[in-house]
Amino acid sequence: MSDVLQVNALRTHFFTHAGVVKAVDGVDFTVRKGEVMGLVGESGSGKSITGFSILGLIDPPGRIVDGSIRFNGAEIANAPEPELQKLRGNRIAMIFQDPMMTLNPVLRIDTQMIEAILAHEDIPRQTAWERSRDALGLVGIPSPEERLRAYPHQLSGGMRQRVAIATAFLNRPDLIIADEPTTALDVTIQAQIIHEAQKLTRQTGTAMIWITHDLAVVAGLADHISVMYAGRIVEQGATDDVIDRPLHPYTVGLLGSVPSANKRGQRLYQIEGMTPNMLAMPTGCAFAPRCRAATPGCDTAPPITDIDGRHLRCHHPQTVGVAS
Amino acid sequence: MTVFIIRRLMQAILVVFLMSVIVFFGVNVIGDPVHMLVSPDADQADIEATIRRLGLDRPIWEQYLLFVSGAAQGNLGNSFIFGEPALKLILHHMPATLELAFSALFLAVAVGVPLGLYAGLYPDSPLSKGIMAGSILGFSLPTFWVGLMLIMLFAVELGWLPSTGRGDTGHILGIETSLATRDGLSHVLLPAMNLALLKISLAIRLTRAGVREAMGQDYVKYARAKGLSTRRIVFVHVLKNIMIPVVTVMGLEFGSLIGFSVVTESIFAWPGMGKLLIDAILQLDRPVVVAYLMIIVLFFVLINLIVDILYSILDPRVRLRDQGA
Amino acid sequence: MSDVIAPETAAPAAKVETPFRRFVSEFFESRIATVALCVLGLIILLAVLAPWITPQNPYDLAQVDVLDGRLPPGSEAFAGYTMWLGSDGSGRDLYSAILYGLRISLSVGVASGIIALAIGMAIGLLAAYAGGRTENIIMRVVDLQLSFPAALVALMLVAILGKGIDKIILALVVAQWAYYARTVRGTALVERNKEYVEAAQCLGLSRLRVVFRHILPNCLAPLIVVGTVQTAHAISLEATLSFLGVGLPQTEPSLGVLIANGFEYMLSGRYWISVFPGLALLFTVVSINLVGDQLRDVLNPRLKK
Numbered sequence: 015m016s017d018v019l020q021v022n023a024l025r026t027h028f029f030t031h032a033g034v035v036k037a038v039d040g041v042d043f044t045v046r047k048g049e050v051m052g053l054v055g056e057s058g059s060g061k062s063i064t065g066f067s068i069l070g071l072i073d074p075p076g077r078i079v080d081g082s083i084r085f086n087g088a089e090i091a092n093a094p095e096p097e098l099q100k101l102r103g104n105r106i107a108m109i110f111q112d113p114m115m116t117l118n119p120v121l122r123i124d125t126q127m128i129e130a131i132l133a134h135e136d137i138p139r140q141t142a143w144e145r146s147r148d149a150l151g152l153v154g155i156p157s158p159e160e161r162l163r164a165y166p167h168q169l170s171g172g173m174r175q176r177v178a179i180a181t182a183f184l185n186r187p188d189l190i191i192a193d194e195p196t197t198a199l200d201v202t203i204q205a206q207i208i209h210e211a212q213k214l215t216r217q218t219g220t221a222m223i224w225i226t227h228d229l230a231v232v233a234g235l236a237d238h239i240s241v242m243y244a245g246r247i248v249e250q251g252a253t254d255d256v257i258d259r260p261l262h263p264y265t266v267g268l269l270g271s272v273p274s275a276n277k278r279g280q281r282l283y284q285i286e287g288m289t290p291n292m293l294a295m296p297t298g299c300a301f302a303p304r305c306r307a308a309t310p311g312c313d314t315a316p317p318i319t320d321i322d323g324r325h326l327r328c329h330h331p332q333t334v335g336v337a338s
Numbered sequence: 339m340t341v342f343i344i345r346r347l348m349q350a351i352l353v354v355f356l357m358s359v360i361v362f363f364g365v366n367v368i369g370d371p372v373h374m375l376v377s378p379d380a381d382q383a384d385i386e387a388t389i390r391r392l393g394l395d396r397p398i399w400e401q402y403l404l405f406v407s408g409a410a411q412g413n414l415g416n417s418f419i420f421g422e423p424a425l426k427l428i429l430h431h432m433p434a435t436l437e438l439a440f441s442a443l444f445l446a447v448a449v450g451v452p453l454g455l456y457a458g459l460y461p462d463s464p465l466s467k468g469i470m471a472g473s474i475l476g477f478s479l480p481t482f483w484v485g486l487m488l489i490m491l492f493a494v495e496l497g498w499l500p501s502t503g504r505g506d507t508g509h510i511l512g513i514e515t516s517l518a519t520r521d522g523l524s525h526v527l528l529p530a531m532n533l534a535l536l537k538i539s540l541a542i543r544l545t546r547a548g549v550r551e552a553m554g555q556d557y558v559k560y561a562r563a564k565g566l567s568t569r570r571i572v573f574v575h576v577l578k579n580i581m582i583p584v585v586t587v588m589g590l591e592f593g594s595l596i597g598f599s600v601v602t603e604s605i606f607a608w609p610g611m612g613k614l615l616i617d618a619i620l621q622l623d624r625p626v627v628v629a630y631l632m633i634i635v636l637f638f639v640l641i642n643l644i645v646d647i648l649y650s651i652l653d654p655r656v657r658l659r660d661q662g663a
Numbered sequence: 664m665s666d667v668i669a670p671e672t673a674a675p676a677a678k679v680e681t682p683f684r685r686f687v688s689e690f691f692e693s694r695i696a697t698v699a700l701c702v703l704g705l706i707i708l709l710a711v712l713a714p715w716i717t718p719q720n721p722y723d724l725a726q727v728d729v730l731d732g733r734l735p736p737g738s739e740a741f742a743g744y745t746m747w748l749g750s751d752g753s754g755r756d757l758y759s760a761i762l763y764g765l766r767i768s769l770s771v772g773v774a775s776g777i778i779a780l781a782i783g784m785a786i787g788l789l790a791a792y793a794g795g796r797t798e799n800i801i802m803r804v805v806d807l808q809l810s811f812p813a814a815l816v817a818l819m820l821v822a823i824l825g826k827g828i829d830k831i832i833l834a835l836v837v838a839q840w841a842y843y844a845r846t847v848r849g850t851a852l853v854e855r856n857k858e859y860v861e862a863a864q865c866l867g868l869s870r871l872r873v874v875f876r877h878i879l880p881n882c883l884a885p886l887i888v889v890g891t892v893q894t895a896h897a898i899s900l901e902a903t904l905s906f907l908g909v910g911l912p913q914t915e916p917s918l919g920v921l922i923a924n925g926f927e928y929m930l931s932g933r934y935w936i937s938v939f940p941g942l943a944l945l946f947t948v949v950s951i952n953l954v955g956d957q958l959r960d961v962l963n964p965r966l967k968k
């Protein structure tokens with residue numbers, strides 16, 4: 015079995031005072047061993063909540079209300095907490111967006127790395143320390159012994175994110191969920207971090223879900239791309255197919271807003287309108303109010319269709335390339 | 339940095355100066371200085387001798403200079419009751435008060451932080467609601483009333499703990515203290531608990547607020563994503579973060595503990611300087627009252643000064659602001 | 664596109680939602696605060712009506728019989744009525760003594776609260792009005808005073824001034840005015856930066872009018888909250904000082920004095936002489952604080968979701 019993760023009809027809702035927020039509302043995807051899956055969408059589309067659902071880290075008032083998450087064949091959606099705790103950081107690791115906020119400011123790097131190992135393995139502290147040091151070396155941190163003694167604020171943003179990546183790989187997980195790990199970094203550092211992460215997944219055969227709002231980031235990194243909008247995956251396929259021939263108007267829009275060499279000088283295309291209010295979703299296609307291709311028929315929710323080995327949720331797949 | 343300390347030091351001196359003016363005028367202008375500074379059973383000759391000795395026949399600013407120069411030499415007059423220098427008397431009673439205040443501070447942290455931690459982690463549990471209700475009570479109940487209830491319950495009804503005095507004392511590092519003996523400790527417990535009550539409530543609230551804030555932080559979610567046990571997250575990641583502000587604020591409250599010890603010491607007949615003050619007021623032993631007031635002012639100014647300097651060392655922003663000014 | 668849509672006809676309001684109505688209904692949303700307000704109302708009523716609802720004027724020596732001294736709760740007095748709460752060391756009916764004591768405690772607390780509020784507000788407004796150096800100096804003094812606990816300030820004052828109801832009120836006022844001044848100043852800072860004050864200044868309104876038209880009305884809500892809590896504090900402080908014997912004299916027996924009188928009997932098991940006045944004090948202070956807490960929640964828009 016080469017499928018590391020199978021997510022089916024996942025629904026994670028938040029039961030707030032103002033109403034039910036359907037942050038994730040019917041998401042399906044599969045991640046195979048050694049594969050990188052790019053999960054792309056605007057802010058608020060439910061990407062992070064999807065990631066947290068897989069780890070079982072949804073706090074009240076949120077809850078996984080429906081669907082299945084199979085990890086290495088075993089069902090882990092709503093699994094008991096001790097079982098999930100054994101998986102977290104061990105078989106499934108996560109890297110967060112802002113390394114400034116995720117490393118504990120009052121604990122040294124060595125403490126925070128070693129505890130990640132000792133939480134899952136009963137080995138001498140010294141061995142754990144050596145493994146942490148080696149992991150820092152692997153992600154290109156010079157003089158790792160010294161860095162291990164540092165506090166987070168003594169490291170630069172890029173350095174901190176490398177520490178987070180090294181920590182994620184410490185226990186040789188089967189899957190890493192990287193939630194916008196480069197968004198808070200500047201472009202050159204961003205490229206280095208992506209390179210580092212890519213190298214490590216290749217070496218170790220770890221599968222990865224790379225969450226981002228920026229299609230350009232995953233274009234050179236992911237094997238598959240899932241485009242998410244308002245809690246649903248609207249288009250899914252091999253990276254090249256999705257980038258070269260986007261079928262969903264939303265993907266077309268996202269691509270239009272990617273700065274690229276051949277469009278330099280042109281004004282960036284922005285998708286008009288705003289992400290929908292999660293409390294008052296349109297009854298039909300959630301993208302309809304912003305969609306240029308919308309027709310009255312879009313009042314009904316588009317079903318999932320398969321076109322050229324791709325999954326799509328749209329009544330009117332685009333046949334032309336990038337809207338220009 | 340040095341500039342900052344020097345400026346704060348000058349402010350502190352100004353405050354002590356202002357307070358000495360207030361205390362001096364309080365005693366010499368609002369009150370009747372002869373009545374205040376002469377023993378009630380003195381005869382006419384005594385009174386005249388004192389008036390001359392204290393220079394009460396001179397202009398007011400000269401009197402003030404005399405008072406200040408006397409105070410600067412540590413001479414604040416003799417106690418009518420004990421016949422000893424008032425200042426010496428107060429310094430003699432100070433260790434008992436400090437001992438009580440430290441014990442209360444320790445209790446406040448030792449009791450308040452765990453309760454606040456629990457209330458912060460499980461905000462909706464009935465026990466947490468009980469803890470928070472208790473902390474509201476702790477804020478509103480008068481200290482002396484709680485002291486009475488403690489005596490009634492633990493000393494009178496149950497007979498578990500003694501309710502008066504310091505008990506046997508021993509020595510720790512050459513300091514005479516009740517904390518060194520079992521008997522002494524049993525004597526400290528009730529008054530320390532009484533004095534700590536308000537601060538326990540404070541520690542509960544601070545800790546609870548800190549925990550609730552910390553639990554929502556990304557670093558906690560990240561720690562959970564690493565598969566750490568709840569115990570490790572709470573006791574290492576969360577606690578370490580909130581202890582810095584909690585301990586700082588509690589330290590700031592030390593001065594107020596010294597102030598409130600006046601009440602507790604009177605109820606539990608604790609031989610500290612607070613009880614000395616009340617006794618002095620009741621027995622019209624004015625030199626002791628004046629000396630206590632000057633000492634307590636100095637004490638507070640000193641605490642504020644130390645806290646400000648510590649703050650400026652801990653928080654670089656304070657330093658920067660000051661350099662800019 | 665608007666001309667097709669008719670202007671929305673306002674639905675006839677069944678009940679006009681005035682700010683005051685909303686305030687009242689929000690206040691009573693909390694069951695605890697409602698109970699606290701009722702208890703407080705009852706306490707005030709009992710204190711006011713004391714002379715008409717007590718069997719004895721405990722300070723009219725003709726009505727007090729020493730033979731009735733230290734009787735436990737429920738005993739019958741020599742004069743025939745039942746002493747439901749027992750009697751104190753000199754034969755006074757405790758129920759009567761407590762209601763009379765409440766009168767004194769409440770009056771001292773409220774009087775000092777009102778005077779401190781007036782003075783603190785005046786000084787705070789002066790600081791807000793004058794600005795610049797004057798404001799700086801005033802706020803320095805306020806900060807300085809607030810760095811000493813109020814209890815200690817009051818104690819220092821009674822140590823200098825001596826006993827007596829006027830001196831206690833003076834001490835409580837001095838111990839508290841700074842809290843009010845700080846509250847007014849805090850509001851003034853916020854209000855001064857708001858656009859409408861700027862606009863008002865542009866219109867050439869005098870500073871005095873800005874203070875009274877804009878700053879003062881906005882101070883009222885926080886002042887009410889601080890005033891409630893401070894009054895509870897003042898009552899408790901007076902009781903503390905009186906208990907220590909440095910507050911009110913025996914001729915002005917507030918709850919604190921009653922508790923102090925009972926203290927010596929407590930160790931011999933005659934708990935009621937101290938405990939019942941203590942409970943009266945407790946109910947008073949706690950209910951005022953609970954009401955104050957709820958007022959804070961309702962009046963402070965920042966805390967609302």
Ligand SMILES: Nc1ncnc2c1ncn2[C@@H]1O[C@H](COP(=O)(O)OP(=O)(O)O)[C@@H](O)[C@H]1O
Pocket residue numbers: 028030035036037055056057058059060061062063064075076292
């Ligand atoms: N604790 C919560 N309570 C209510 N709504 C939430 C909560 N957490 C997330 N949401 C909602 O879920 C939606 C998806 O959030 P998220 O997954 O973080 O988006 P993103 O794609 O930017 O990562 C958002 O609309 C957000 O408002």
Ligand code: SF4
Pocket residue numbers: 262263264299300301302303305306307308309312316327328329330331
């Ligand atoms: S279903 Fe209709 S509205 Fe939705 S994306 Fe497709 S064309 Fe646009």
Ligand SMILES: [Mg+2]
Pocket residue numbers: 058061062063193194
């Ligand atoms: Mg996100």
